[in-house]
Amino acid sequence: MTPPQRWGLLIAFVLLGGLSGCGRYYWSKPGSTAEQFNKDSLECAREASPTQADRERGIVVDTLYRTCLTARGYTREKQQYEPPPPGFYRGIE
Numbered sequence: 001m002t003p004p005q006r007w008g009l010l011i012a013f014v015l016l017g018g019l020s021g022c023g024r025y026y027w028s029k030p031g032s033t034a035e036q037f038n039k040d041s042l043e044c045a046r047e048a049s050p051t052q053a054d055r056e057r058g059i060v061v062d063t064l065y066r067t068c069l070t071a072r073g074y075t076r077e078k079q080q081y082e083p084p085p086p087g088f089y090r091g092i093e
Contacts, residue, residue: 023080026088029073037074037089044068045092060092 027037044083049055066076069091079088 024076024082024084024090025076025093026079026084027069027074027076028088029075030087032074032087032089034089037091039070040072040074041089041091042074054083062092065092 022078026039029037035046044065045060046055047068048060048062050059050061054060069076076091077088079085
């Protein structure tokens with residue numbers, strides 16, 4: 001294999017590796033609507049803010065937020081394509 005071929009192969013591996021990490025996380029729950037998710041997400045964000053000052057600043061403890069949405073029946077999944085399929089909603093990241 002010639003040096004230019006090696007460089008081409010290396011570039012291809014780097015590009016493929018980078019593309020495999022693409023995608024964003026979305027929440028879904030069977031039968032939920034965007035309005036319901038937005039309401040639940042806001043309530044969970046409030047619950048996941050340790051203090052009133054944190055709530056006012058928009059500070060949210062991500063593990064508490066995710067635990068709250070999971071307890072409400074949502075699951076978090078990575079979607080490779082934009083826009084995501086119907087029924088998937090973007091939460092706080």
